[in-house]
Amino acid sequence: MVLFLFTVMLLNLNSTTESHKPIAVKFAAVLSGGALMLVLLASFKTAEVHVATGAADMKMGLVKNLGQVLFKEFVLPFEISSILFIAAMVGAVILAKKELN
Amino acid sequence: MIQLAWLIPVLPLIGFLINAFFGKKLSKSVAGGIGSLVILSSFIIVLSIFFSSLGEGFKPVTVKLFDWINAGSLHIPFEFLIDQFSLMMMLIVTGVGFLIHLYSIGYMHDDDGFQRFFCYLNLFIFFMLLLVMGNNYLIMFIGWEGVGLCSYLLIGFWFKNQEYNNAAKKAFIMNRIGDLGFLLGLFLMVTNFHSLTFSDVFASSNGFSTDSSLMIAITVCLFIGAIGKSAQLPLFTWLPDAMAGPTPVSALIHAATMVTAGIYLIARSNPLFSSAPFTLNIILIVGTVTALFAATIGLKQNDIKKVLAYSTVSQLGFMFIALGLGAYTTAFFHVTTHAFFKALLFLGAGSVIHAMGGEQDIRYMGGLKNKIPTTFKTFLIGTIAISGIPPFAGFFSKDEILAHAFEKNPMIWALGTIGSAITAFYMFRLLFLTFYGEFRGTKHQLEHLHESPSNMTIPLIVLAALSIVGGFIGLPEFMGMGHWLNEYLSPVFRTEASLPDHTTEMVLMAIAVGVAVTMFLFAKNLYLNKGVLPEESEDDIKGFAKVLYHKYYIDEIYETFIVKPFSSLSTWFYKFFELKLVDATVNGIGKLAMYGSQTLRLVQSGSTGFYIFVMVISIIVLLFLQGF
Amino acid sequence: MEAVSETMRTVPLNWYLYLSTVLFSIGVAGVLLRRNAIVIFMSIELMLNSVNLLLAAFSAYSNNPTGQVFVFFIMVVAAAEVAVGLAILVMIYRNSKTTDINSLNNLKW
Numbered sequence A: 001m002v003l004f005l006f007t008v009m010l011l012n013l014n015s016t017t018e019s020h021k022p023i024a025v026k027f028a029a030v031l032s033g034g035a036l037m038l039v040l041l042a043s044f045k046t047a048e049v050h051v052a053t054g055a056a057d058m059k060m061g062l063v064k065n066l067g068q069v070l071f072k073e074f075v076l077p078f079e080i081s082s083i084l085f086i087a088a089m090v091g092a093v094i095l096a097k098k099e100l101n
Numbered sequence B: 001m002i003q004l005a006w007l008i009p010v011l012p013l014i015g016f017l018i019n020a021f022f023g024k025k026l027s028k029s030v031a032g033g034i035g036s037l038v039i040l041s042s043f044i045i046v047l048s049i050f051f052s053s054l055g056e057g058f059k060p061v062t063v064k065l066f067d068w069i070n071a072g073s074l075h076i077p078f079e080f081l082i083d084q085f086s087l088m089m090m091l092i093v094t095g096v097g098f099l100i101h102l103y104s105i106g107y108m109h110d111d112d113g114f115q116r117f118f119c120y121l122n123l124f125i126f127f128m129l130l131l132v133m134g135n136n137y138l139i140m141f142i143g144w145e146g147v148g149l150c151s152y153l154l155i156g157f158w159f160k161n162q163e164y165n166n167a168a169k170k171a172f173i174m175n176r177i178g179d180l181g182f183l184l185g186l187f188l189m190v191t192n193f194h195s196l197t198f199s200d201v202f203a204s205s206n207g208f209s210t211d212s213s214l215m216i217a218i219t220v221c222l223f224i225g226a227i228g229k230s231a232q233l234p235l236f237t238w239l240p241d242a243m244a245g246p247t248p249v250s251a252l253i254h255a256a257t258m259v260t261a262g263i264y265l266i267a268r269s270n271p272l273f274s275s276a277p278f279t280l281n282i283i284l285i286v287g288t289v290t291a292l293f294a295a296t297i298g299l300k301q302n303d304i305k306k307v308l309a310y311s312t313v314s315q316l317g318f319m320f321i322a323l324g325l326g327a328y329t330t331a332f333f334h335v336t337t338h339a340f341f342k343a344l345l346f347l348g349a350g351s352v353i354h355a356m357g358g359e360q361d362i363r364y365m366g367g368l369k370n371k372i373p374t375t376f377k378t379f380l381i382g383t384i385a386i387s388g389i390p391p392f393a394g395f396f397s398k399d400e401i402l403a404h405a406f407e408k409n410p411m412i413w414a415l416g417t418i419g420s421a422i423t424a425f426y427m428f429r430l431l432f433l434t435f436y437g438e439f440r441g442t443k444h445q446l447e448h449l450h451e452s453p454s455n456m457t458i459p460l461i462v463l464a465a466l467s468i469v470g471g472f473i474g475l476p477e478f479m480g481m482g483h484w485l486n487e488y489l490s491p492v493f494r495t496e497a498s499l500p501d502h503t504t505e506m507v508l509m510a511i512a513v514g515v516a517v518t519m520f521l522f523a524k525n526l527y528l529n530k531g532v533l534p535e536e537s538e539d540d541i542k543g544f545a546k547v548l549y550h551k552y553y554i555d556e557i558y559e560t561f562i563v564k565p566f567s568s569l570s571t572w573f574y575k576f577f578e579l580k581l582v583d584a585t586v587n588g589i590g591k592l593a594m595y596g597s598q599t600l601r602l603v604q605s606g607s608t609g610f611y612i613f614v615m616v617i618s619i620i621v622l623l624f625l626q627g628f
Numbered sequence C: 001m002e003a004v005s006e007t008m009r010t011v012p013l014n015w016y017l018y019l020s021t022v023l024f025s026i027g028v029a030g031v032l033l034r035r036n037a038i039v040i041f042m043s044i045e046l047m048l049n050s051v052n053l054l055l056a057a058f059s060a061y062s063n064n065p066t067g068q069v070f071v072f073f074i075m076v077v078a079a080a081e082v083a084v085g086l087a088i089l090v091m092i093y094r095n096s097k098t099t100d101i102n103s104l105n106n107l108k109w
Helices: A002-011 A023-046 A063-073 A075-096 B002-025 B028-053 B084-107 B114-133 B137-155 B162-193 B198-205 B213-229 B238-244 B247-256 B258-268 B270-274 B277-298 B304-324 B328-355 B373-387 B393-408 B410-435 B443-447 B454-474 B484-489 B502-529 B544-549 B551-601 B608-627 C004-008 C013-033 C037-062 C066-096
Strands: B061-071 B074-082
Touching: A002 C037, A023 B608, A023 C013, A063 A075, A063 C066, A075 C066, B002 B028, B002 B061, B002 B074, B002 B114, B028 B084, B028 B114, B074 B084, B074 B114, B074 B137, B084 B114, B084 B247, B084 B258, B084 B328, B084 B454, B084 B484, B114 B137, B114 B247, B114 B258, B137 B162, B137 B213, B137 B238, B137 B247, B137 B258, B162 B198, B162 B213, B162 B238, B198 B270, B213 B258, B213 B270, B213 B277, B238 B247, B238 B304, B247 B258, B247 B304, B247 B328, B258 B270, B258 B304, B258 B328, B270 B277, B277 B304, B277 B410, B277 B551, B304 B328, B304 B393, B304 B410, B328 B373, B328 B393, B328 B454, B328 B484, B373 B393, B373 B410, B373 B454, B373 B502, B393 B410, B393 B454, B393 B502, B410 B502, B454 B484, B544 B551, B608 C013, C004 C037, C013 C037, C037 C066
Parallel strands: none
Antiparallel strands: B061 B074
């Protein structure tokens, strides 16, 4: 995400040339975003969260333990996501290649 | 031979199919030959069955073809009934039919629609045979409707003339009005007797008293059907207009066969009618009035075919008088003799028209007797027969009707005698104006006058012979030779009306002959000796004759009181219901679909922001609904 | 890094829920409001991260490592998506010289 922000800096977005959406659309957008927030908050307020809380486990959050779980139980999704990464990389490179005339 | 009975109607059907599908490829003589040959074959089969029926111990036979309708308790098989009555009708239909087919080969020779004509003729014979051969009312109804259809097709044969099409429509519609009555009668029978087979219906009807309203209802409904088909008052105006068709059609359909279907229906249903004397009285009255009414109109008509048409209506009235008296055999006797001489008269008229190159108005004929001698001689025989002069056919049958009438009520006898007097008068008027006197046509017609070819004159000669000897099948008792027709048909018709004693009968006969001869002399005096001619133009006719000439204005009355209100009602319905309601609804649905799609199309705006917006809104809505 | 989960438990679970919801709706509003494609991508990232936060919180509270593994995979997918998405955006920029999404309306009726 930091790289992302670097890109944004480098692109030198000119806020004056950036056109805004019509005011009605802005209004509708704010309204719908707000409506979504309200609906969700309202439903979470009345919902009861059932989470079995035992004593805090010492092993949570440590990278070593995370790695253990990752490679023991979730090895298949792990491999598949690596394939996904390769596909995305290749696709991105091909799409963004400049045509050499 | 009885096993081949199913062939009798099937052969004309095959002829119809061949001419319908291959007619255009066949030459005229082949098409006409096939058409006539199938009828001849049917006639031969009928004849052989007939001869076998003359022997001892002949029982009526039902020939079942297949099980047709099986619905709950209603069973209607497709079967034929071969008994003496249906055999006689079949003989007339195929015999006279064959002669007319032969005649048509010559008459329609120059017509383009030759093959189509034979196609329709064969179809007609097929349906007529179904009518008379059926063992239940439903098959009879199929034939009934079918002959109505063929009548429409044949009357409007020269369809390029709109007048003829109107006449055909009129015939069909009037027939349909009668058919409604027939259908109602059928429905009543099915509801109450649960069967339409003749034997079942007659057996069930035995239990009813003579006052029962059911019997009266059924018989009145059947009679309404007969009124439409057999052109009685008030549904008779289609018959004179039906003369728009070719002359063989008039001879076959409107003289010999189709119009007698009503008589056949009532005679076949005689057990039903014997249980309802009330209806018989109605039949009697309608028949008498029709006989007189039509005869008077015939006095003033100038078209050869129209005179014969009104004469047919009148003679049918006589047949209904006989039915109304309960004398079913006599009615059928008159049917037979009428078939002979009326077909003869029509074919002779056709021969005259053919010789005159299409002229049908008797005011422009005359003096033809030496130019077309065979036609003249046969026409003369037909005229004598219809006037009821012995020993030709018409005398015996008509006299029997009048004798029965005298026994029941002398008033009816008197009216009937007046009717036959008028008949004799206008028939001889027709004869004298057409064949005697000076020729009143154009020079062109005079040069082209010629006798008809032999395929037209031979049927004329055969029918003339039948008209002479046809009466002998029903000689009265006192002549000693026994009434053959009565004996032959006695198994079929059980009730007989009574006859007066022999002396009275002979007196009545003498009166009838005297009346006929007097009328002949009267007409001879007027039209031959004095040379009186019908008025040239309509304006010259005065007084009551004018009413007769305009056929009592019946057509105009129907037009004003029935046709016009219906037309305006249907136009109003069209303008209101059809255009404003139905069309608006149907078109409206179409417009709605178009409008809706045009509006919905705008949702596809192509802007991604809008799509995301819609997605978010949908999620909100779904979550919101999920909460409930 | 001891007792990470203990640290996380000092905040009641409901607050994590509310925070995540607010972040998510801000992300939604951002997607709807802005016209620049890159800003929209950032908003999408914001939405994904809010879910990550919530998953980690639930994982800490229920002593179940599955939540954290799921966060792992979500991050993977998000990264792949951003990569491809930015590549497409670069192509669009080359073609139409603008990153305004309102110019992408060739499928308009």
